[in-house]
Amino acid sequence: MPWDRNQMAARAAQELRDGYYVNLGIGIPTLVANNIPAGMEVTLQSENGMLGIGPFPYEDEVDPDLINAGKQTISELPSSSYFGSEQSFAMIRGGHIDLTVLGAMEVSEKGDIANWMIPGKMVKGMGGAMDLVAGVKKIIVVMEHNSKGGDPKFIPECTLPLTGKNVVDMIITDLAVFHRPDHASPFRLIELAPGVGAEDVRAKTTAHYEG
């Protein structure tokens, strides 16, 4: 059984450590917030200028001045702080954020990531994704193993315009987990979703990986 969206997020949450400052992308990565292990202190950063994202607000506490980077209303915590966009990206670019979890359209075997534009389609922009992959200490990609059309997304070379080159540390798909210890090493298959065979993953992947 492949992992569902929430199980993929839960797998990504296993990479959290006590005391981490973390930025979560939009989509499946957002679900990681619901899977933070009990008793672990993890501070979520929102790139529009907040540390310490709280849960969605109660209906009577909704505040238009308090949103996350996905423009959803959120709440604050007693430990929260606010700052401007320049400070927000200073902490991202400056390597102060421990971990980011992002979605992707393609990841290459060399750790390149493409997740911001498809030529010929309407381009909406990269937002903060290029800054995150360039500055955060550890980059985890969470994505479906294959596209809706069945094409592999973990591939030898990205075909789409890149968001970052040689930046990804870990890939979590609905079928498997790939990891590399540093940016000079190849990815290694380290885990399979329950009931998924290594040969099955091999058959659905064109990227080179070990294990």
Next chain:
Amino acid sequence: MKKIYPDAGAALDGLLADGMTICAGGFGLCGIPERLIDAIRDSGVTGLTVVSNNAGIDNEGLGKLLRTRQIRKMISSYVGENKEFERQYLAGELEVEFCPQGTLAERCRAGGAGIPGFYTKTGVGTQVAEGKEHKAFDGETYILERGIRADLSIVKGWKADESGNLVFRKTARNFNQPMATAGRICVAEVQEIVPVGSLDPDCIHLPSIYVKRMVLGAPYDKKIEFRTTRQREAA
């Protein structure tokens, strides 16, 4: 010197010209200088280059200036859900320079701080790096990005004192802070103006030196793009 003007139109009087560059604060619809945007629309000024993280949505924020076709070029990181923007962009009527969000914030901060360029890792190996100077520092490659100076900055604050010291509120601060410094002149709209001495000098987010003109914009009907809530558990 009196910085408080009776309305947004008066606050912008004499500052607008066709073809000018404007830095605008806000993230999505949060913390956008909406009264000043309305006044720019009403002025009819055209051929604008607008530096703003987003481009509003249809009929809200900068979307209003797109609808009236007063904007020639946007410098933004994410233009999101905006049909009129999409139509003009695909028809080649609107020029767009996509800039990574952190690079955009820093370009404005740097421009306002008198720094004409800086090196960053963001965008190395991507389209963003094309045509830009590359330089290695300590074994890592960086690209040169230019600081941005604009003719005018428009921002929205929460509270101001009469001298122009500004305080923002929660995530409505966002790009307002760097944008305010990047313009040769900055006009701020605020929710409340309080007497000098009412704000704690240790808690000012934007010192008065950056704010040349102000207008009281309240009352606001702040828009929410995605209203997400949770239920109270039954007692």
